[in-house]
Amino acid sequence: MAKITALLCPVCGSGLVTESGSTLAQCRSCQASVALGSQMGFYRYYVESGIKRNGAISLAGQATELSFEPIAAQLMFIPAWHVEAEIFGFIGGQRPIVEKIIKVSIDEYHGNKINEKEIKEKSGGEVVKKSLWIKKDYRMLGIKWNELGGSDIKDTAPEMELMPEDAAELSKLGLMLEPDAAAEPEMMAEATKYFKGQLLYPYGSYQGLTSRISLLKQNRRLIYYPVWRVLGFTKKGRFKCLVDGVNGTQIYVKQYSQAKIVPPTKHLIATLAIALALGMMLSPHQVFVQGWLSFVAPFFLLGFLAGGTVLNRLILDRLAEKAARFIWKV
Amino acid sequence: MKLTPLKCPHCGAKLKIAGNTVLAACQYCGNAAEFTGESAIKLDQAIIKSEGPPNILLPFWRISYKAKISSLAAHAPQNPFQQDGTEAFYRRKDVKPEDLEIPSRMLVAAFRVNNFINYTADLSQALSLKLDRDLPEKDADKSMDYGRCYYGHLDAQGMVEVLLRVLANKKSRDILDLDFDIKWRERKILWWPFKQDGDCWRDMIYEQRLLQSALEK
Numbered sequence: 198m199a200k201i202t203a204l205l206c207p208v209c210g211s212g213l214v215t216e217s218g219s220t221l222a223q224c225r226s227c228q229a230s231v232a233l234g235s236q237m238g239f240y241r242y243y244v245e246s247g248i249k250r251n252g253a254i255s256l257a258g259q260a261t262e263l264s265f266e267p268i269a270a271q272l273m274f275i276p277a278w279h280v281e282a283e284i285f286g287f288i289g290g291q292r293p294i295v296e297k298i299i300k301v302s303i304d305e306y307h308g309n310k311i312n313e314k315e316i317k318e319k320s321g322g323e324v325v326k327k328s329l330w331i332k333k334d335y336r337m338l339g340i341k342w343n344e345l346g347g348s349d350i351k352d353t354a355p356e357m358e359l360m361p362e363d364a365a366e367l368s369k370l371g372l373m374l375e376p377d378a379a380a381e382p383e384m385m386a387e388a389t390k391y392f393k394g395q396l397l398y399p400y401g402s403y404q405g406l407t408s409r410i411s412l413l414k415q416n417r418r419l420i421y422y423p424v425w426r427v428l429g430f431t432k433k434g435r436f437k438c439l440v441d442g443v444n445g446t447q448i449y450v451k452q453y454s455q456a457k458i459v460p461p462t463k464h465l466i467a468t469l470a471i472a473l474a475l476g477m478m479l480s481p482h483q484v485f486v487q488g489w490l491s492f493v494a495p496f497f498l499l500g501f502l503a504g505g506t507v508l509n510r511l512i513l514d515r516l517a518e519k520a521a522r523f524i525w526k527v
Numbered sequence: 528m529k530l531t532p533l534k535c536p537h538c539g540a541k542l543k544i545a546g547n548t549v550l551a552a553c554q555y556c557g558n559a560a561e562f563t564g565e566s567a568i569k570l571d572q573a574i575i576k577s578e579g580p581p582n583i584l585l586p587f588w589r590i591s592y593k594a595k596i597s598s599l600a601a602h603a604p605q606n607p608f609q610q611d612g613t614e615a616f617y618r619r620k621d622v623k624p625e626d627l628e629i630p631s632r633m634l635v636a637a638f639r640v641n642n643f644i645n646y647t648a649d650l651s652q653a654l655s656l657k658l659d660r661d662l663p664e665k666d667a668d669k670s671m672d673y674g675r676c677y678y679g680h681l682d683a684q685g686m687v688e689v690l691l692r693v694l695a696n697k698k699s700r701d702i703l704d705l706d707f708d709i710k711w712r713e714r715k716i717l718w719w720p721f722k723q724d725g726d727c728w729r730d731m732i733y734e735q736r737l738l739q740s741a742l743e744k
């Protein structure tokens with residue numbers, strides 16, 4: 198795989214060095230510090246694909262026991278959100294009031310028998326007001342694909358070596374899938390809800406709980422993670438496999454069954470033939486009146502039907518498959 | 528992607544800033560700048576004068592603002608020790624926004640402590656409550672330990688928003704749910720003097736304590 202062109206210093210044009218995931222880069226020759234601009238408040242990074250095209254194809258082939266004829270292999274970059282933050286918040290509320298029944302023994306003069314008395318005791322109810330501070334991160338895939346449901350891309354992507362993303366250069370390597378426009382505010386709302394939940398978790402049973410949070414040291418990232426999409430055919434039909442571009446695991450495997458293309462005429466002819474045969478059986482006289490042709494017609498039609506089916510098997514299915522392959526290749 | 532070379536906002540020279548740095552001094556003119564993630568901006572700073580030399584100077588953001596209460600709700604707590612069970616609630620007193628004293632500036636930590644992170648919130652809160660007079664300041668020299676600065680001014684503003692609620696709630700028996708409209712004004716890094724005192728750092732103006740182990744790098 199062609200290595201992405203290194204970012205160039207806007208001052209002198211030499212290569213920039215960045216630490217993985219850092220928002221600053223340093224020029225090798227003129228020493229200038231360069232801010233890597235964030236788009237929409239997000240720093241964008243990508244993870245390099247260690248798996249090459251041929252590797253992806255052979256890994257996809259291992260997903261089926263049948264002989265596999267590859268047609269296309271495409272590198273895609275799947276977006277994954279990652280928000281890291283310190284959550285600083287104030288909570289105020291009242292600890293729940295719990296009523297307990299305690300048995301207390303009482304001394305009595307009569308004999309050695311110990312008598313017990315039940316006392317109700319209330320506890321809790323203290324007013325708690327304090328500031329809390331935790332550090333958490335939130336991860337979410339930028340696109341909603343059922344195929345990626347079983348993958349752990351969102352969890353592993355932030356742990357990888359992160360390269361600053363240059364959209365023009367990255368799109369030369371593969372197909373960059375963009376999160377939809379609505380996804381960012383939606384994701385931030387989800388993240389904030391998650392952070393708040395993490396902070397308030399121990400206080401769920403409190404009464405009159407009020408809380409406010411601030412997100413400090415926020416680090417918002419959009420990470421493009423490489424995934425190979427391999428398409429091909431086995432003797433059972435079309436075959437599709439998604440291969441993790443970093444560790445080569447099969448994220449998603451789908452074997453489509455053979456495409457059956459049935460000309461509508463076959464059904465039409467069969468219906469006509471059955472209707473005629475039924476008509477002859479139920480009221481033969483009315484049918485025979487119209488002459489010998491009506492007697493021969495159903496057999497002729499049945500013959501045509503059988504012939505059509507054979508023709509369909511031999512030629513049309515082949516043609517349909519060829520057409521499907523051609524479309525997939527395009 | 529936008530690549531912006533960082534320039535000193537004081538003299539225009541190119542800046543050399545290490546990754547994850549919030550504040551840095553210019554190598555040429557010595558003035559300090561804050562890195563916001565996009566660019567380097569001017570930074571005001573001063574050292575609080577103290578009697579005798581401090582062992583350590585810790586950075587705080589002093590943030591001035593105008594805060595107006597935009598909504599206020601009060602929750603009166605239940606009394607758990609009411610025996611007769613008739614009147615289980617305290618009679619609720621209405622709280623008026625005018626009754627709440629809202630400070631117009633606050634001191635919040637720009638440094639981070641390692642093992643007891645709530646401590647910075649407590650210290651900020653305690654010092655803010657006492658920040659009632661102007662303390663004598665002097666100009667920061669060129670050998671400040673900018674590596675100690677961890678929170679930028681935007682984080683500091685976020686801290687102020689939370690601490691304003693903490694402070695308002697301190698004075699009330701009810702649980703107050705407040706919303707503010709805040710207009711931010713000047714901000715400044717104040718280097719606060721601490722001296723070593725046994726197992727803690729003691730601030731040299733208000734005698735506030737800070738665990739020494741919390742600051743070890």
Ligand SMILES: [Zn+2]
Binds near residue numbers: 207
């Ligand atoms: Zn350069």
Ligand SMILES: [Zn+2]
Binds near residue numbers: 537539540554555557
């Ligand atoms: Zn300068």
